[in-house]
Each structure stands twice: as C-alpha cells, then as structure tokens.
Amino acid sequence: xxxxxxxxxxxxxxRQAMPEQPALARAHNFQEVNLGLQVVAAEHEAQRCLTCSDxxxxxGCPVGVKIRDFVELVLSGDYLxxxxxxxxxxILPAVTGRVCPQENQCEGACVLGNRFSPLAIGNLxxxxxxxxxxxxxxxxxxxxxxxxxxxxxxxxxxxxxSCAGDLAIQxxxxxxxxxxxxxxGVLLYGxxxxxxxxxIVRQEVDNMRKLGxxxxxxxxxxKTVTVDELFDEEGFHAVFVATGAGLPRxxxxxxxxxxxxxxxxxxxxxxxxxxxxDPSHYDEPIYDCRGRNVAVVGGGNTAMDAIRSALRLGAKNxxxxxxxxxxxxxxxxxxxxxxxxxxxxxxxxHNPIEFLGDARGYLRAVRLTRMALGEPxxxxxxxxxxxxxxxxxxxxxVVIIAxxxxxxxxxxxxxxxxRLNKWGYIIADEExxxxxxxxxxxxxxxxxxxxxxxxxxxxxxxxxxxxxxFLCDGAW
Amino acid sequence: xxxxxxxxxxxxxxxxxxxEAPRIxxxxxxxxxVIVRLHEYGERIPLTISDSxxxxxxxxxxxxxxxxxxxxxxxxxxxxxxxDLVGPLGEPSHVDRFGTVVVIGGGVGTAxxxxxxxxxxxxxxxxxxxxxxxxxxxxxxxxxxxxxxxELHLLTDDGSRGERGFVxxxxxxxxxxxxxxxxxxxxxxxxxxxxxxxxxRPRAIKTIVSLNPIMVDGTGMCGxxxxxxxxxxxxxxxxxxxxxxxxxxxxxxxxxxxLYKEQExxxxxxxxxxxxxxxxxxxxxxxxxxxxxxxPRAGVREGGECRG
Ligand SMILES: Cc1cc2nc3c(=O)[nH]c(=O)nc-3n(C[C@H](O)[C@H](O)[C@H](O)COP(=O)(O)OP(=O)(O)OC[C@H]3O[C@@H](n4cnc5c(N)ncnc54)[C@H](O)[C@@H]3O)c2cc1C
Ligand SMILES: Cc1cc2nc3c(=O)[nH]c(=O)nc-3n(C[C@H](O)[C@H](O)[C@H](O)COP(=O)(O)OP(=O)(O)OC[C@H]3O[C@@H](n4cnc5c(N)ncnc54)[C@H](O)[C@@H]3O)c2cc1C
Ligand code: SF4
Ligand code: SF4
Ligand code: FES
Numbered sequence: 001x002x003x004x005x006x007x008x009x010x011x012x013x014x015r016q017a018m019p020e021q022p023a024l025a026r027a028h029n030f031q032e033v034n035l036g037l038q039v040v041a042a043e044h045e046a047q048r049c050l051t052c053s054d055x056x057x058x059x060g061c062p063v064g065v066k067i068r069d070f071v072e073l074v075l076s077g078d079y080l081x082x083x084x085x086x087x088x089x090x091i092l093p094a095v096t097g098r099v100c101p102q103e104n105q106c107e108g109a110c111v112l113g114n115r116f117s118p119l120a121i122g123n124l125x126x127x128x129x130x131x132x133x134x135x136x137x138x139x140x141x142x143x144x145x146x147x148x149x150x151x152x153x154x155x156x157x158x159x160x161x162s163c164a165g166d167l168a169i170q171x172x173x174x175x176x177x178x179x180x181x182x183x184x185g186v187l188l189y190g191x192x193x194x195x196x197x198x199x200i201v202r203q204e205v206d207n208m209r210k211l212g213x214x215x216x217x218x219x220x221x222x223k224t225v226t227v228d229e230l231f232d233e234e235g236f237h238a239v240f241v242a243t244g245a246g247l248p249r250x251x252x253x254x255x256x257x258x259x260x261x262x263x264x265x266x267x268x269x270x271x272x273x274x275x276x277x278d279p280s281h282y283d284e285p286i287y288d289c290r291g292r293n294v295a296v297v298g299g300g301n302t303a304m305d306a307i308r309s310a311l312r313l314g315a316k317n318x319x320x321x322x323x324x325x326x327x328x329x330x331x332x333x334x335x336x337x338x339x340x341x342x343x344x345x346x347x348x349x350h351n352p353i354e355f356l357g358d359a360r361g362y363l364r365a366v367r368l369t370r371m372a373l374g375e376p377x378x379x380x381x382x383x384x385x386x387x388x389x390x391x392x393x394x395x396x397x398v399v400i401i402a403x404x405x406x407x408x409x410x411x412x413x414x415x416x417x418x419r420l421n422k423w424g425y426i427i428a429d430e431e432x433x434x435x436x437x438x439x440x441x442x443x444x445x446x447x448x449x450x451x452x453x454x455x456x457x458x459x460x461x462x463x464x465x466x467x468x469x470f471l472c473d474g475a476w
Numbered sequence: 477x478x479x480x481x482x483x484x485x486x487x488x489x490x491x492x493x494x495x496e497a498p499r500i501x502x503x504x505x506x507x508x509x510v511i512v513r514l515h516e517y518g519e520r521i522p523l524t525i526s527d528s529x530x531x532x533x534x535x536x537x538x539x540x541x542x543x544x545x546x547x548x549x550x551x552x553x554x555x556x557x558x559x560d561l562v563g564p565l566g567e568p569s570h571v572d573r574f575g576t577v578v579v580i581g582g583g584v585g586t587a588x589x590x591x592x593x594x595x596x597x598x599x600x601x602x603x604x605x606x607x608x609x610x611x612x613x614x615x616x617x618x619x620x621x622x623x624x625x626x627e628l629h630l631l632t633d634d635g636s637r638g639e640r641g642f643v644x645x646x647x648x649x650x651x652x653x654x655x656x657x658x659x660x661x662x663x664x665x666x667x668x669x670x671x672x673x674x675x676x677r678p679r680a681i682k683t684i685v686s687l688n689p690i691m692v693d694g695t696g697m698c699g700x701x702x703x704x705x706x707x708x709x710x711x712x713x714x715x716x717x718x719x720x721x722x723x724x725x726x727x728x729x730x731x732x733x734x735l736y737k738e739q740e741x742x743x744x745x746x747x748x749x750x751x752x753x754x755x756x757x758x759x760x761x762x763x764x765x766x767x768x769x770x771x772p773r774a775g776v777r778e779g780g781e782c783r784g
C-alpha cells in the first residue's frame with residue numbers, strides 16, 4: 001500500500017506509460033497492442049490523482065463512473081473493491097478502459113490536464129478490471145425475486161448487454177436476440193482482437209448468462225420474428241431495440257463494384273467475426289493482402305481498425321486517405337499514433353474520385369484528388385474542397401471504405417408504428433428512451449447514430465431503469 | 477444448433493435436407509433463404525428455403541456440392557446438426573396473378589425456383605416449367621415440379637432425358653409458337669440467366685432472376701453482396717435476391733463471384749485430401765426417430781444447446 005503524498009509530490013510523478021508490444025513486431029500479429037499497467041506502475045499512476053473534492057473527471061465520463069473513489073481504492077490496494085466501484089456505473093470496465101475516447105471524456109476533464117498530463121483513468125480502469133478478471137472473482141450481484149415479466153432485447157452490442165444485465169438483476173426474465181452467430185455487436189465483429197481481445201467480451205457474456213439471461217443468436221428481429229410477434233405470440237411485456245448503426249455507406253464512385261473494394265464492415269467482419277486472419281483454421285476467405293497495397297478511406301476509429309488489420313494481414317503499403325487534415329480526424333488519438341508507429345502512411349487532404357480496375361474486375365488503382373481546407377462550418381469542423389488539376393493515380397490492390405454507417409432498417413421496416421427521423425434512426429425520448437410504440441424502448445447507436453461504447457452502455461442502463469418502471473406500474 | 481432430421485441425395489452432387497428450425501418454418505415465404513454455418517470454423521453460406529413444414533417445424537434445403545462447404549454439408553446425415561442457421565432472409569418473391577408464368581430451372585436452380593413455382597400456381601397462374609441439366613441424372617425435383625405445373629419441359633445437354641438442348645431454346649420455341657407469356661422466372665447458373673434475359677428482352681417480357689452473389693451476414697450489414705441493377709448498387713440479401721433480369725449487370729456478378737477463386741480451390745483441395753478434421757467439428761444430435769413428429773423432440777431450440 002502506498003503512503004499518501006502531498007499534492008506537490010503527486011504532480012511530480014510522471015504519467016505512467018502504457019507498456020506496448022514493439023511497433024514492428026505487433027504490426028504483424030493480432031495480439032493485443034497494449035499490455036496493461038504493472039502493479040507498481042498502477043500504484044504510481046493512482047498516486048498522481050489529486051482526489052479532488054469536486055472531481056471534474058466524473059463529469060467528463062458519460063456514465064459518471066466514480067473515478068476518484070475507485071482510484072482511492074486502487075491506492076489502498078483494494079483492486080477488487082475498485083472494480084466493484086466502477087461496476088456501479090459501468091458494467092464493462094475491461095472494455096471501456098481499452099476503447100473509450102478518454103481524451104474527450106474523463107481524462108479530458110481531469111484538472112491535472114491543465115498543467116500536467118491528465119490522470120491515466122482509462123489505463124487504471126483497465127488495470128482493475130483485468131485484475132478482477134484474472135482472479136475470476138467477478139462479484140455477481142444478487143438478483144431480486146422473479147417479477148414474472150419478460151423483456152426482449154434486440155441486439156447484443158453494449159447497449160443491449162447493459163440493459164439486459166440491469167433488468168435481470170431486478171428480477172425480470174430477459175432474452176437477448178442477436179442476428180449474428182455470436183454475442184457482442186461491434187465489440188465482437190468491429191473492434192479487432194489487437195485492441196479488444198474477444199475473450200474479454202466472452203467472459204462478460206458468460207457472467208451475464210449466470211444471471212439467467214437467455215441469449216438467442218441467429219434471430220433477426222423483423223425477419224425471423226417481428227416486434228409485434230414478440231408481444232403477441234411470445235409473451236414479452238417490453239422490448240428494447242438496440243440494433244446499432246450497422247448499415248455500410250459507400251462513396252458511390254465509379255468502380256466501387258471491383259474486387260478488392262470492401263466496406264469496413266465487410267472487411268472487419270471477415271477478419272474479426274469470421275477470423276479470416278487465421279486461414280489455417282477458419283474457412284471464411286479474405287483478399288490476400290500479403291505484399292499488396294491497401295488503403296482505407298476515412299479517418300475514424302473504424303478506418304484505423306481496418307487499415308491496421310490490413311497491415312497485420314501482410315500489406316506492403318498501408319495508407320489512410322482522408323479528405324481533411326490530421327487535426328480533424330475523429331479517431332482516438334492513441335489509435336492514430338499506434339497506426340503511425342506501425343508504419344501506416346497518412347494521405348490527409350486527399351479524396352478518391354474513381355476506382356480503376358483490371359480486365360478481370362480487380363482493383364488496380366485509385367484516382368485521388370488533393371484537397372484544401374476551407375473555413376470552419378456551423379459544426380466547427382473545417383470543410384474541404386478539391387484542389388483543381390491535382391489528380392493522380394495511386395496503385396492499390398485493396399481499398400476499404402470507412403466513411404460512416406447508417407441505421408439498420410430491418411426492425412423499423414417491419415414495425416410500422418415506430419417513429420423515425422429523416423435518416424431512419426428511431427426516435428426515442430431522451431430521458432425515458434420510450435419510442436412512439438407502447439412497450440418499445442430504443443437506445444444506443446440506433447437512436448444516436450454512430451457514437452461510442454460508453455454512450456451506448458449508458459443508454460442501455462437508462463432504458464433498463466425506464467423499462468423497470470414501466471413493468472412495475474404499466475403506465476405509458 | 478439445428479438438427480438434420482432427414483437427408484437424401486437427389487442426384488450425385490445434390491442433396492436434400494430437412495432441418496429443424498421451427499421459427500423459420502413458420503415464417504418463411506417463397507423466394508427467401510437462410511444463412512448456414514456448419515461448425516465453429518466454418519464460413520457462412522446462403523441457401524434457399526426450398527420448402528417447409530410448419531407442423532413439424534422443419535425447413536427443406538437443397539444443396540449442390542461445388543466447393544468445400546457445400547461438399548462437407550453433403551456428407552452430413554440425419555442426426556448431424558448445423559451449428560448456425562438464420563433466416564428467413566431476403567425479400568419474398570413477388571407473387572401475383574400474372575397469367576402465364578414460365579419457370580426455368582437450371583441444375584440446382586430448380587430447387588430454388590420450386591417454392592416460387594408453387595406459390596405462382598397457388599395464386600392462380602398457369603405455370604409452364606422448363607427444367608434443364610447437363611445429363612439425365614442431374615435433373616432434380618422432376619415429380620415435385622410436374623405436380624405444380626400445367627406444362628413441363630425437360631431438357632438435357634446430351635439428350636439423355638427429355639429433349640436435347642438448352643432451356644433458352646425451349647423458351648424461344650414457346651414464344652415463337654405464340655404462347656402468351658406474362659412473366660418469366662429464371663434461376664440457375666449466371667450464364668443461363670443472362671441467356672434467358674437476352675431471349676425475353678426484345679419482347680419486353682418481364683423476367684425475374686434470383687442472384688447468387690457472395691454473402692456474409694445476409695442482413696444488409698456488410699455490403700459484400702452488392703450487385704448492379706439498372707446502374708444502381710443493390711444489396712442482394714435485403715433488396716433481393718430476386719431482380720429484374722433486364723436491368724442486372726451479369727458481367728459484374730460473375731466477376732464478383734470469382735473473387736476468392738484461389739482460396740476456394742485451395743480449401744477444397746485440403747478438404748478432399750482429408751475431410752476428417754472438418755467432419756469432427758460437426759455436432760450430432762440423437763434423434764428419437766428419423767422423423768421428429770414420431771417421438772419426443774430432440775430438445776433443441778433455435779440458438780440453443782443440443783441436449784439430445
Ligand atoms: C470498427 C469500429 C471501431 C470502433 N471503435 C470504438 C472505440 O474505440 N471506442 C468507442 O467508444 N466506440 C467505438 N466504436 C463505436 C461503438 O462500437 C458503437 O458506438 C457501439 O458498439 C454501439 O453499441 P450498440 O449497442 O448501440 O450497437 P452495436 O454494437 O452496433 O450492436 C448492435 C447489434 O444488434 C444486432 N442487430 C442489428 N439488427 C438486428 C436485428 N434486426 N435483430 C437482431 N439483432 C440485430 C447487430 O448484429 C449487432 O450485434 C467503434 C465502432 C466500429 C464499427
Ligand atoms: C441467395 C442465395 C441462395 C442460394 N441458394 C442455394 C441453394 O439453395 N442451393 C445451393 O446449392 N446453392 C445455393 N446458393 C449458392 C451457395 O451459397 C454457394 O454454392 C456456396 O456458398 C458455395 O460454397 P462452397 O464453400 O461450397 O464453395 P466455394 O468453393 O467456396 O465457392 C464456389 C462458388 O460459390 C460462390 N460462393 C462462395 N462463397 C459464398 C458465400 N459465402 N455466399 C454466396 N456464394 C458463395 C462463389 O461464386 C464461388 O465461386 C445460393 C446463393 C445465394 C446468394
Ligand atoms: S467509462 Fe470511459 S469515460 Fe468513463 S471513466 Fe471509464 S474510461 Fe473514462
Ligand atoms: S479530476 Fe483528475 S485529479 Fe481530480 S479526482 Fe479526477 S482524476 Fe483525480
Ligand atoms: S450479405 Fe452482407 S450486406 Fe448482404
């Protein structure tokens with residue numbers, strides 16, 4: 001256990017670096033890049049916290065994790081209690097510790113950041129969650145007596161999982177329906193193994209099974225069963241729609257049908273869900289990237305995940321093509337830096353205008369134009385416009401399109417009384433997450449559009465409170 | 477897990493399966509398909525629902541063994557189980573009272589066309605079926621199609637059964653002979669569907685084809701199944717699989733279907749050399765009887781464990 005230090009001493013401790021696999025080695029394997037803090041480093045890091053009386057960090061966290069309190073528990077060496085403290089607000093700390101954009105959230109708000117580096121809250125969160133997992137002592141909450149009410153959760157991403165967990169604890173019978181053959185949503189099929197090991201997701205799901213939650217994979221709501229049938233034929237009392245924003249967007253450029261042109265969803269699904277990175281064991285094929293030139297179009301987390309996966313599949317040259325500058329890239333900073341360290345080349349201020357193929361229908365090059373930044377628009381982001389006469393060809397074998405996603409429409413198109421906004425997302429009340437249809441709630445990316453894991457999880461928990469209320473009093 | 481309750485060969489490379497999937501059996505309509513994954517290491521492949529029986533909760537699939545996954549599947553028997561099976565996917569066939577409908581099936585395409593032919597007949601259409609295959613033993617579902625057709629024409633490339641020739645020749649003959657045709661449904665190899673489209677185009681006869689691009693999720697999430705129809709990009713798994721034959725770009729479809737040729741060839745060669753590892757990954761269920769209606773259920777529910 002560490003001795004309490006004075007604030008002056010605390011701020012002198014440097015922010016503890018996250019140990020990483022060396023860039024050159026990790027660029028060729030799918031094992032996790034970040035190795036996790038060692039105990040000593042975690043203690044040092046925890047000592048940096050000023051344990052503020054009005055912790056700004058907590059306000060920066062979308063679900064209000066009691067950061068100061070859990071860090072104090074780390075300081076006293078009580079890691080399991082620290083994990084339990086986080087779990088009061090966040091049921092997937094091993095996940096969020098790894099993937100939250102902390103620089104815009106908890107760490108962005110930490111007062112240490114004003115003059116020094118902010119506390120490494122994400123790394124500490126991960127540390128205690130991993131400790132808890134390693135001991136196998138995840139404290140299962142006690143369940144309230146059965147209420148006899150049945151709730152259907154549609155979609156098993158972070159929104160669906162967190163809602164399911166909370167409702168099960170309150171004694172409701174919960175069934176999660178998932179269209180794919182595995183549970184986890186984007187955590188499973190989108191975010192790669194080297195950033196979020198799938199065993200973590202599986203272990204969390206196993207814990208939830210112990211709460212009595214029934215997971216049914218291979219069920220597409222809207223196709224296998226409709227929402228109305230869930231109520232009328234299968235006897236559910238409430239439905240939570242958490243289907244995410246999984247519809248890929250393309251650029252509608254000439255040549256998009258060519259072989260070697262992928263949506264990020266397809267590329268990542270083949271790699272992660274179907275494990276195409278391990279062809280000696282798994283059947284799902286993927287374009288052979290070895291020795292090839294691969295580019296991703298886009299600048300978000302999805303783009304970084306896709307291009308870093310391509311690098312690990314053996315790409316010779318890996319490019320990010322992004323129409324604005326590096327400053328404007330929405331990806332987490334850590335991912336950006338990791339990609340750069342691994343040798344990904346950044347073609348910022350470039351935009352594709354055409355994909356060029358060979359006689360057999362495979363991609364051979366992309367026509368790019370250079371772009372210039374203009375004035376900031378209403379949202380504060382600077383727009384960009386093509387520079388005249390700046391076009392050139394870049395030889396490419398594979399291009400992955402990661403320019404955003406839209407709402408998956410299968411539930412909406414078969415549930416006519418669900419109100420949607422003009423982009424096809426479900427309209428839900430911000431506080432109660434109620435939709436226009438009695439008994440149906442919605443949250444996560446299917447309401448907000450693509451956002452973050454922690455926001456989806458927060459929405460799931462909010463929905464659980466609201467659903468519980470509805471199941472208890474029946475008022476709508 | 478989804479137990480196979482019946483399996484039998486229809487022709488040397490084509491096998492028919494009845495598989496327990498009660499939710500899908502209740503819901504499916506003609507023209508829809510499922511996505512199947514045989515075992516934990518397997519790929520996801522689409523297969524059309526050829527028939528279903530709501531009373532015993534089974535669906536029927538007809539599989540042509542052309543590559544690794546379909547050949548492995550065709551080694552499975554009653555009592556084996558399919559790990560994942562999801563559906564019904566895709567838009568159902570547009571069934572209406574059109575008048576005279578010509579249904580053309582080539583090879584395993586006959587099994588895909590069959591449920592729609594039945595639905596067309598039930599909707600009050602006059603159904604003329606034309607089935608084609610390379611040789612007699614590859615013709616499948618002849619009895620079933622005959623039972624739902626007002627007229628049936630069989631063709632083989634070598635003349636070993638029915639007339640010698642191609643389905644397009646028969647179609648051309650019917651049209652030249654003055655048969656009034658309101659709709660043509662053609663399902664089979666891409667070159668056949670393209671050839672049918674070329675026959676009906678000059679006469680502006682509405683022609684529907686069922687496209688078979690490579691799929692992954694089957695729910696509109698990956699975009700891998702995109703096809704060009706009338707100059708626009710469509711996702712076959714949610715917008716199709718049936719499309720207006722006169723608007724489809726068959727060239728692009730063929731190119732996209734051969735994207736993974738090398739990997740597919742290698743996978744098949746490995747499998748043919750030693751099918752044991754794959755066969756060992758397949759799960760089994762003890763069925764009380766060949767027919768589930770005859771005894772207590774194998775204790776299997778969709779997505780759940782096989783407790784047999
Ligand atoms: C590649 C990638 C990287 C990302 N990286 C980060 C990151 O680093 N940090 C971060 O905070 N966020 C990241 N995000 C965003 C984050 O993953 C999402 O915001 C979050 O997963 C949304 O959660 P959700 O529960 O709303 O939906 P999802 O996670 O999308 O889950 C929805 C689930 O519903 C299923 N489903 C859809 N339709 C149906 C239906 N009709 N019936 C049954 N099931 C259905 C889907 O198959 C899916 O499993 C990333 C996203 C991607 C794609
Ligand atoms: C909507 C739809 C319905 C279909 N219905 C039937 C059916 O009822 N009976 C039947 O026998 N076949 C059907 N097919 C075709 C069947 O899916 C392919 O034959 C099968 O995927 C081949 O897999 P393989 O591993 O055996 O062969 P491979 O050697 O892997 O591939 C052989 C060829 O099959 C196609 N193919 C490969 N992988 C896929 C995939 N994941 N998705 C789609 N096509 C692929 C490619 O064109 C490839 O060149 C259907 C296809 C679609 C899209
Ligand atoms: S959940 Fe995310 S934002 Fe909140 S404290 Fe943890 S890492 Fe920070
Ligand atoms: S704001 Fe920073 S220093 Fe203050 S309690 Fe939070 S983490 Fe600690
Ligand atoms: S198979 Fe993925 S979108 Fe159609």
